[in-house]
Amino acid sequence: MKKEELIHLKIQAAMRENLFPEDQMKYLGMKEGKHWYLVAGEHEVSVDQIEEFENVDYGTEELAE
16 A cells, blocks of 8 residues: 555544544545645645544543643
8 A cells, every 4th residue: 555545544534523623624636647635725735745644532631631
């Protein structure tokens, strides 16, 4: 599996779990044979431009602060 596909799958899993709002990252679909995302509501990037993606679990207590 290519690195780009692994990153795409990680992002999709995080999106399914609603770990961040759509205005932070939104999937735009396939263009030019690549998966594209809208980051921070303004930057269109292909998955190969994303170097890494990790879920960070802050816990519900920290998010409420």
